[in-house]
Structures are given as C-alpha cells and as structure tokens.
Amino acid sequence: MTDFSRRVSQKLDKLTPLQIQQLVEDCYSQTEIFDSIFQSLPSGLIIVDDNFCLIKINKAAERHLPFKSNPEEIKENSPVWKIIDDEEIARFLQNAFEADKTNISNEFTVATSGGSVRFLDIYVTPLVQNQNQNKNLIGSIIRIDDVTEKRNQEVLLHRMETLAGLTNVAASVAHEIKNPLGAISIHIQLMQKALRKKRDGDGMLPPPKYAEDYLDVITQEIERLNKIVVDFLMAVRPISAKLELVNPNKILEEFIAFFMPEFNEKHIKLESELCGCDVRLLLDAKLFREVIVNLSQNAIFAISKKFDDEESRIKGKITIKSRIENDRYILTFADDGSGMDEETSGRVFEPYFTTKSNGTGLGMAMSYKIIKEFSGDISVSSALGEGTIFMISLPVPQMEKKLIEFKECGEAGE
Numbered sequence: 001m002t003d004f005s006r007r008v009s010q011k012l013d014k015l016t017p018l019q020i021q022q023l024v025e026d027c028y029s030q031t032e033i034f035d036s037i038f039q040s041l042p043s044g045l046i047i048v049d050d051n052f053c054l055i056k057i058n059k060a061a062e063r064h065l066p067f068k069s070n071p072e073e074i075k076e077n078s079p080v081w082k083i084i085d086d087e088e089i090a091r092f093l094q095n096a097f098e099a100d101k102t103n104i105s106n107e108f109t110v111a112t113s114g115g116s117v118r119f120l121d122i123y124v125t126p127l128v129q130n131q132n133q134n135k136n137l138i139g140s141i142i143r144i145d146d147v148t149e150k151r152n153q154e155v156l157l158h159r160m161e162t163l164a165g166l167t168n169v170a171a172s173v174a175h176e177i178k179n180p181l182g183a184i185s186i187h188i189q190l191m192q193k194a195l196r197k198k199r200d201g202d203g204m205l206p207p208p209k210y211a212e213d214y215l216d217v218i219t220q221e222i223e224r225l226n227k228i229v230v231d232f233l234m235a236v237r238p239i240s241a242k243l244e245l246v247n248p249n250k251i252l253e254e255f256i257a258f259f260m261p262e263f264n265e266k267h268i269k270l271e272s273e274l275c276g277c278d279v280r281l282l283l284d285a286k287l288f289r290e291v292i293v294n295l296s297q298n299a300i301f302a303i304s305k306k307f308d309d310e311e312s313r314i315k316g317k318i319t320i321k322s323r324i325e326n327d328r329y330i331l332t333f334a335d336d337g338s339g340m341d342e343e344t345s346g347r348v349f350e351p352y353f354t355t356k357s358n359g360t361g362l363g364m365a366m367s368y369k370i371i372k373e374f375s376g377d378i379s380v381s382s383a384l385g386e387g388t389i390f391m392i393s394l395p396v397p398q399m400e401k402k403l404i405e406f407k408e409c410g411e412a413g414e
Contacts, residue, residue, distance in 0.1 A: 044144030047127060052079045052097045055139065064120055064144045065089065066110060080142070086110055089122065093142065102126040102140065107147070107397055109244045117244055121145040151243070151282075154375075177229070180221040187217050241284040241373045245397070248281055248288065248329060249274045249322060255292050256320070268303060269317040281329055281394050283374055291367045295333045295390055298364070302337025302388060329394045336387040345382045 015023070038045065044061030048054055066085040079097065081090040089108050096104055105123040112118060127139040256272055263270045296318070303316030319334045340348065349368040371378040376394035 044142075046080060046142040046144070047139065048080050048142065049139040050137070051077070052081065052093065052140065053077055054080050054083075061142075061144055064110075064118070064146055089120075092122065093124070096124045096140075102137070107245065117148075117242060118146060119148045119151045121147050177225060180225040183221045184218050184225075187221075239287065239369055239373045241287055241370070243282045243284055243374075245280040246283050246285050246288075247279065248283060248331070248394070249279070251283075251285055251288055252292065252320060252322065252331075255289060255296075259296060263318070266300060266304075267315050268300065271317065271319045273319075273321045275322050275324055277324055279324060279329055279396060281374070282397060283394070284370075287370045287373070291370050291392070292333075294363045294367045299333070299335035299337060299388070302335055302339065305338040306385070307337075324396065327396050329396055331392040331394070332389055333392070334387065334389040339384045339386045339388055340380075340382040341384045345380050345388075348380055349378070 038056070039058050041058060042060060044064045045056075045058045046054065046061050047056040068083050068085045079094070081093040081097075084090045084093070086108070089110075092106050092108070095101075101124065103125055105121060108120050108122060109117050110120060121144070123141075123143040123145075125141050125143065126137050127141050129136050129138045252272070252274060256270065260270065299318050303318075307315040317336050319332070321332045321334075323330050348364050350365065368378055371392055371394070374394055376392060378390065378392045380388060380390050382388040
C-alpha cells in the first residue's frame with residue numbers, strides 16, 4: 001500500500017479527476033479494512049507518538065484497561081498514562097517513557113466492576129516507520145493481553161496435583177474413624193446384652209445409671225467422630241484463593257505493626273529485615289496473612305515453653321527476614337524457643353499432628369496447603385532447646401520479557 005501510494009503521488013498531476021476520485025475511494029476502502037482488522041484484534045492495542053500521546057486505540061484495549069474518561073475525549077498533548085485509572089499501570093507506562101525504554105513488559109491485575117480479578121500482560125514495543133530506506137522511531141505500540149484464563153488453568157492444574165496427595169490423608173482419617181465406631185459398637189452391644197439378660201431373668205430393666213454410663217461413652221465417641229469428620233473436611237476442602245499481584249513485604253509490615261503490642265506484652269523481641277525491592281507475587285493477601293499468623297502463634301508457644309518464668313514473663317526473640325534469590329522470594333521466620341526433635345519437625349505439616357494440649361493439628365497443615373496453592377514451598381529446620389526456622393519460598397513472576405531491542409539505522413555495525 002505504501003509503495004503504491006508513493007508511485008501514484010509521483011504521477012498525480014497526470015491523472016484525470018475521475019482517476020483521482022477512484023484512487024481516493026480505493027484508499028478509503030483500504031483504510032476501512034485496516035481499521036476493521038485493528039478493531040477486531042483480541043489483543044488490546046494503543047498507538048502513541050514519541051511523547052506517549054494517544055494516536056489510536058482499539059476496542060479490546062478499552063475493554064481491558066480501566067480509563068478515567070472516554071479515550072476519544074482525551075485532550076491533545078496529554079500522555080496516555082494520565083487517563084488510565086490504575087496507579088501501577090500508569091506508573092509503568094510513565095517510567096517506560098521517562099527511561100526511554102522501547103521493549104519492556106510487565107504483568108498486572110485489575111479488578112472488574114463485578115469484583116473479579118483479571119490478569120493483564122502489557123508490552124511496550126517501538127512504532128517504526130520505513131522512510132527512504134531508513135527506519136525511524138515515531139512512537140510506541142502498547143499491547144494488552146488478557147491472560148486470566150491461562151493463570152486460572154495453571155491454578156487448576158496445581159490443585160489437581162494437590163488432590164493426588166490426599167490419598168494418604170484419607171487413609172489416616174479412615175483409621176481414625178474406625179476407633180470411635182468400634183467403641184460405639186461395643187458399648188451398644190453391652191447395653192443390648194444387659195437389657196436382654198434382665199428381661200430374660202426377672203423382667204426388670206437395669207437402673208437408669210447403668211444405661212446412662214454406656215450412653216455417656218457413646219455420646220463422647222460420637223462427638224469425637226464428628227470432630228474427626230469436621231477436621232477432615234477442613235483439611236481436604238479446596239482453598240478458595242483469590243490470587244493477585246501483591247507485595248508480600250507490605251503484608252509483613254502491616255502484620256508486624258498490628259501484632260507488635262502482643263509481642264511487647266509477652267516480652268518477645270521482634271526483629272525484621274525485609275528486602276527493599278518492590279517485588280510482587282501471585283498471592284491471596286488474606287491467606288498469606290493466615291500463614292504468618294500461624295507461624296507467629298507457633299513461635300509464641302515455643303518461646304513460652306522455654307522462657308516462661310515464675311512471673312509469667314516470656315523472654316525470647318522472633319526474627320523475620322526476606323530476600324530475592326534465583327527468581328524466588330525467600331521468607332524466613334525464626335524463633336529461639338524450645339525447638340523440636342527430628343521426629344516432631346518431620347511431622348509438623350501432617351494433619352491432626354500437634355504438641356499442644358488444646359491444638360487441632362491443622363494450623364501448619366493449612367499453612368502448607370496455602371503455600372502450595374501459591375506454587376511455593378515451605379520447610380522447617382529445628383533443634384531441640386535451640387529454636388525453629390520456617391522457610392517459605394515463592395516464585396517471582398517473570399514480568400520482563402526479553403524482546404529484541406530496536407536500533408536506529410547504522411547501529412547494527414557498531
């Protein structure tokens with residue numbers, strides 16, 4: 001089309017009015033086709049000039065991105081980031097312009113009007129114009145891809161893998177259920193035997209207390225059985241995680257500020273050393289906070305066992321550190337409490353296993369499930385009498401795609 005237009009422009013003075021009219025109609029028709037293709041693309045496209053001012057935008061981009069106003073009403077010479085109603089996306093585009101970066105990408109989460117979360121991949125690539133055998137950079141192309149379904153499929157696949165590991169848990173629960181069922185069966189048989197014996201003898205029923213003793217045992221066993229079933233349902237129920245790109249350090253800082261009065265009251269020293277990078281992970285903030293609370297409660301319990309003195313003043317220390325290592329976010333949660341022996345630490349993530357007299361044995365099992373839901377890992381190292389360290393490793397999403405850098409004509413040989 002460009003070569004054709006160039007050739008025509010060179011012979012324009014030789015064309016008749018009818019030929020010129022036909023040429024204009026052909027050009028208009030071609031423009032309509034290209035515009036239809038542009039508007040029909042599933043990927044959102046925003047074309048901006050070298051000052052990041054809007055030139056053209058398609059319908060997909062308007063659907064994917066939240067705008068403060070109608071893009072068609074944007075004022076001239078106004079950068080595109082000023083009309084985007086999302087602080088992180090706007091800052092990303094502004095940084096791309098100010099740093100003069102032509103090939104960058106990042107992933108973001110945006111909330112829809114219905115309350116759901118969408119995952120967007122946003123790419124900024126150069127807009128190049130071929131002119132007189134030279135390539136000139138005249139602006140940028142901002143591409144927006146909705147990758148929500150891809151993320152959801154990854155989560156679904158991970159959950160299916162997790163369900164495969166429930167066989168051992170089910171077998172353990174089946175064993176636990178058999179014991180109270182056996183006790184119930186035995187005591188019912190004893191009652192039946194006693195009643196039959198009495199009726200076959202003098203016809204008198206046993207005294208009320210005689211029957212109540214057995215009924216009390218049966219009631220206790222039924223309650224125990226019900227608790228096992230409830231705990232099992234909690235252990236195997238799929239976690240409803242609402243994954244978003246969030247900063248884990250911010251959650252940790254909020255947790256520390258909120259729980260600091262409790263640590264001070266128990267005379268526990270809390271030290272934190274969080275990495276200063278602005279990392280964002282695919283997490284459910286509420287569930288991640290639940291893991292931190294579980295780790296905190298375990299640490300307080302371990303410290304109380306070791307340092308609780310006659311005045312009930314607990315003395316100990318909890319240390320929280322985070323760092324980035326090999327594209328992983330590493331969080332360590334350490335205490336100098338009573339610690340665990342090798343057998344106990346090896347079973348700490350098992351459902352129903354607990355060393356607390358009033359514990360359910362589900363806190364750390366749920367924490368393990370949550371971290372696995374985030375595609376991460378959690379491990380523990382402990383020494384009896386010295387303390388415990390929990391280490392959580394979470395993947396850092398690879399937002400930056402390696403794209404081919406645009407080079408001005410003449411740079412290739414440098």
